[in-house]
Amino acid sequence: xxxxxxxxxxxxxxxxxxRFEEYLQSRGLRQTSQRKFLIExxxxxxxxxxxxxxxxxxxxxxxxxxxxxxxxxxTLREFxxxxxxxxxxxxxxxxxxxxxxxxxxxxxxxxxxxxxxxFQSRDLxxxxxxxxxxxxxxxxxxxxxxxxxxxECGKSRRxxxxxxxx
Amino acid sequence: xxxxxxxxxxxxxxxxxxRFEEYLQSRGLRQTSQRKFLIExxxxxxxxxxxxxxxxxxxxxxxxxxxxxxxxxxTLREFxxxxxxxxxxxxxxxxxxxxxxxxxxxxxxxxxxxxxxxFQSRDLxxxxxxxxxxxxxxxxxxxxxxxxxxxECGKSRRxxxxxxxx
DNA sequence: TTGTATGCAAATAATTTGCACCAAA
DNA sequence: TTTGGTGCAAATTATTTGCATACAA
Numbered sequence: 001x002x003x004x005x006x007x008x009x010x011x012x013x014x015x016x017x018x019r020f021e022e023y024l025q026s027r028g029l030r031q032t033s034q035r036k037f038l039i040e041x042x043x044x045x046x047x048x049x050x051x052x053x054x055x056x057x058x059x060x061x062x063x064x065x066x067x068x069x070x071x072x073x074x075t076l077r078e079f080x081x082x083x084x085x086x087x088x089x090x091x092x093x094x095x096x097x098x099x100x101x102x103x104x105x106x107x108x109x110x111x112x113x114x115x116x117x118x119f120q121s122r123d124l125x126x127x128x129x130x131x132x133x134x135x136x137x138x139x140x141x142x143x144x145x146x147x148x149x150x151x152e153c154g155k156s157r158r159x160x161x162x163x164x165x166x
Numbered sequence: 167x168x169x170x171x172x173x174x175x176x177x178x179x180x181x182x183x184x185r186f187e188e189y190l191q192s193r194g195l196r197q198t199s200q201r202k203f204l205i206e207x208x209x210x211x212x213x214x215x216x217x218x219x220x221x222x223x224x225x226x227x228x229x230x231x232x233x234x235x236x237x238x239x240x241t242l243r244e245f246x247x248x249x250x251x252x253x254x255x256x257x258x259x260x261x262x263x264x265x266x267x268x269x270x271x272x273x274x275x276x277x278x279x280x281x282x283x284x285f286q287s288r289d290l291x292x293x294x295x296x297x298x299x300x301x302x303x304x305x306x307x308x309x310x311x312x313x314x315x316x317x318e319c320g321k322s323r324r325x326x327x328x329x330x331x332x
Numbered sequence: 333t334t335g336t337a338t339g340c341a342a343a344t345a346a347t348t349t350g351c352a353c354c355a356a357a
Numbered sequence: 358t359t360t361g362g363t364g365c366a367a368a369t370t371a372t373t374t375g376c377a378t379a380c381a382a
Contacts, residue, residue: 151302
């Protein structure tokens with residue numbers, strides 16, 4: 001799952017790593033070699049990924065810097081808690097994307113090539129806030145995914161997949 | 167998971183059951199007692215539900231009209247294929263809701279009481295189509311969920327849940 | 333009859349968790 | 358030291374699937 005047109009990172013005062021260190025400090029948690037390694041690995045790429053894909057491109061058992069998958073899962077969750085990553089569900093998997101240092105955005109998802117594309121819309125945010133206000137909701141966030149066939153895939157017509165969760 | 171304010175059904179020419187029969191016929195599939203029973207059970211309620219909740223309120227093994235959970239899963243999928251239900255992922259579960267005979271809508275999700283609320287927005291659809299057009303996407307649908315705390319839960323302040331997938 | 337559908341149990345897949353051992357602070 | 362962290366393997370959860378049998382057309 002790679003985004004063909006990711007947004008550019010924003011300028012932020014501190015690096016993801018520094019930010020994570022603050023987070024750990026503030027909670028009396030420890031700065032381990034695994035956590036240091038993982039934060040570099042995750043922020044080295046700008047793409048969407050799931051736990052499995054991340055584990056795949058990490059060192060294997062026995063190799064240097066190996067991190068058990070249990071720790072990968074635990075650490076991904078911490079990254080989300082720390083505000084470094086966002087996560088959401090897509091096709092039954094948990095997808096992660098960089099959050100810290102990146103502008104808020106939503107996604108288009110091609111059900112053929114399974115790639116995610118990003119877009120930003122101020123209007124969408126306004127609608128969200130207006131709807132929430134009408135219903136008396138205190139908004140903490142939202143998730144909008146537009147499903148369809150991307151430009152590339154639209155050119156070559158192939159059979160569609162069976163059941164796509166929209 | 168019950169919707170506190172579900173939308174009203176539309177007037178449709180044929181019942182979900184009739185519609186499903188057509189679907190089965192057109193594909194040379196069979197009209198079994200399980201399928202007949204399940205369609206009644208599902209359309210008896212107007213709420214959101216997942217497979218587990220549905221199974222819970224169905225007859226148990228040994229009782230009359232018992233349907234194995236394998237068949238429940240298989241049938242829910244058919245209902246989606248037939249356009250009777252829509253499904254989406256929330257907190258890792260697959261949530262179903264009535265589609266046939268109901269107007270298109272989106273959801274607000276209270277991360278405290280875990281209830282889904284519905285809303286309709288024509289503006290949202292316009293934004294969707296505009297964004298998709300800009301990116302060259304052929305839209306097949308979308309999923310928008312606003313996360314937050316609902317009016318009820320907002321009154322009584324309690325601790326938030328740990329990690330909410332937004 | 334003839335191929336679908338169903339029930340049951342085993343198989344998957346993606347995470348999570350228990351626990352003994354390791355290591356930051 | 359002390360308490361959180363990690364690896365490993367077992368446990369979970371939600372579904373899916375293989376297969377022998379039952380049944381709709």
